[in-house]
Amino acid sequence: MAAVVHPSAVVEPGARLGDGVSVGPFCHVGSEVEIGDGTSLGPHCSVAGPTRIGRGNRFVGHCAIGGEPQDKKFQGERVELVIGDGNTFREFVTVNRGTAGGGGVTRIGDRNWMLAYVHVAHDCIVGNDCVFSNNATLAGHVTVGDHVILSGFAGVHQFCRIGSHAFVGMGAFVNGDVPPFVMVAQQDYGKPRGINAEGLKRRGFGPERIAAIKRAYRALYVAGGSLDEARAKLADIAGDSEDVRLLLEFVNSGERPLLR
Known part of the structure; x- marks a missing residue:
């Protein structure tokens, strides 16, 4: 089925539209844009390139996708945005391309929901099945795992990492790495507030898995020792839990301090 x-709408020569693509009123699609089958652009959307968008995505309206990075070091070099399949982008979402110094690409995975006024800055990497609520904002170079929820007005500092299955509460400002499974709440800057137990249950985590993650959280945030002592305790728990091994690998890597 033709697009x-x-x-x-204005679709510049060179743009590639897959089967069943719908481009709504007053949209602009740049010449270096590729849009996969079944994707729809609602009214007043702009897509600049180089940008590659997968299948079955929905851009509701007034989205600005693939714009230049908001970085003073950007000098017009060729950088790109890559979006996977089955994502929903609500009104006024903005997603920028990468920078040469940050790897050259911003990447969004599959089946994510980006609600109104969400901003994803240059060189961010977002996994699959995430929900970013209204006005959630990622600064540059942020990495987000799978099944992450950012509540309304949450903000993440540049170069931070948000581990898979984490939950960031409304209005929380995150200026350190958030390990997998952890829940963060607002208090000036976001502070850990337990694990995202309800989210884990909804995704099929059994009682034993959740109990191991809770023990790991207590070792990292409640026991009161140093980070090295917490690492040692996590290593003991990780022997019986793949989830805790994932958390420990996260703690042992990254450029930003751990949010504690």
């Missing part, structure tokens, strides 16, 4: 382009 359907509204008469008021």
Whole structure:
């Protein structure tokens, strides 16, 4: 099925539209843009390139996708944005391309929900099945794992990492790495507030897995020792838990301090 382009939209020569793509009123699609089958652009969306968008994505309206990075070091070099399949981008979402110094690409995975006014800055890497609520914002070079929830007005500092299955509460400002499974709440800057137990249950985690993650959380945040002591305790727990091994690997890597 051929792409359907509204008469008021502008699709520049060189753009590649897959089968069943819909381009709504007053959209602009740049020449170095590739849009996969079944993706729809609602009214007033702009997509600049180089940008590659997968299948079955939905851009509701007024989205600005693939714009230049908001970085003073950017000098017009060729950088790109890559978006996977089945994502939803609500009104006024903005996603920027990468920078040469940050790897050259911003990447968003599959089946994510980006609600109104979300911003994903240059060189961010977002996994699969995440929900970013209204006005959630990622600064540059942020890495987000799978099944992460950012609540409304949450903000993440540049170069931070958010581990898989983490939950960041409304209005929390994150200026350190958030390990997998951890829940963060607002208090000036975001502070850990337990694990995302309810989210884990919804995704099929059994009682034993959740209990091991809780023990790991207590070792890292409640026991009161140094980070090295916490690492040693995590290593003991990790012997019986793949989830805790994942958490320990996260703690042992990264450029930003751990949020504690």
